[in-house]
Amino acid sequence: MNLIITIDGPAASGKGTLARLLSESLNLLWIDTGLFYRAVALEILSQQLDPSPKNAAHIASQITAPVIPSSQLRETEVSKIASCIATFPELRSALLPIQQYLANNPPQPYKGAVLDGRDTGSVVCPHAHAKFYLNASIEERAKRRALEQNTPETQSQEHVKKDLQQRDLQDSQRSHAPLVIPQNATVIDSSALSPEKTLEICLETLVRMGIMPS
Numbered sequence: 001m002n003l004i005i006t007i008d009g010p011a012a013s014g015k016g017t018l019a020r021l022l023s024e025s026l027n028l029l030w031i032d033t034g035l036f037y038r039a040v041a042l043e044i045l046s047q048q049l050d051p052s053p054k055n056a057a058h059i060a061s062q063i064t065a066p067v068i069p070s071s072q073l074r075e076t077e078v079s080k081i082a083s084c085i086a087t088f089p090e091l092r093s094a095l096l097p098i099q100q101y102l103a104n105n106p107p108q109p110y111k112g113a114v115l116d117g118r119d120t121g122s123v124v125c126p127h128a129h130a131k132f133y134l135n136a137s138i139e140e141r142a143k144r145r146a147l148e149q150n151t152p153e154t155q156s157q158e159h160v161k162k163d164l165q166q167r168d169l170q171d172s173q174r175s176h177a178p179l180v181i182p183q184n185a186t187v188i189d190s191s192a193l194s195p196e197k198t199l200e201i202c203l204e205t206l207v208r209m210g211i212m213p214s
């Protein structure tokens with residue numbers, strides 16, 4: 001069986017950490033779908049292209065493997081462009097078959113795939129064996145993101161919080177594939193949970209669902 005698990009949720013909710021831990025525990029290919037949008041944004045910036053739906057879709061069509069994480073992909077300018085182009089239906093349609101193909105055909109020795117993003121349980125893999133929706137309070141998410149960016153001062157945290165709120169709005173209000181709690185998803189609030197505890201809850205859920213032996 002090719003096991004498919006999806007994790008959706010807002011920015012800085014801990015999706016990436018949980019996806020990595022799950023991929024390591026269960027030997028699953030980790031597909032960070034946000035990186036695809038970031039990779040397209042970086043290419044647009046590097047080639048000094050107009051961030052149009054056509055250019056974005058063309059660049060996306062050339063992606064053939066999960067995008068390798070890098071610090072460049074996390075830069076502020078890349079994040080801004082990624083957030084903007086993620087609203088283009090043309091780009092989402094170009095990325096959809098690539099993400100679906102990778103989820104359904106992970107290379108050996110993987111036993112399946114874990115995807116994280118905004119629409120992985122609702123659009124990319126609506127028939128996933130298990131779906132999780134990870135959330136955390138805006139304060140906790142801002143704290144985590146500020147720490148990640150090495151900017152823990154109160155003023156910076158306030159700035160990070162506003163930035164996250166703006167992205168939440170953009171991600172959940174776009175007309176195409178907005179951030180939603182997918183049908184049948186298990187919702188986890190990670191505000192007061194360590195990454196290890198969050199993983200434990202997920203694994204317990206998989207056992208309860210009969211997906212994993214106890």
Ligand code: DC
Nearest residue numbers: 033034035037082083086117118119
């Ligand atoms: O999760 P992230 O911050 O790396 O995502 C980068 C951008 O891509 C963000 O603006 C949301 C968008 N995104 C999306 O629209 N759908 C996904 N499945 C994943 C990310």
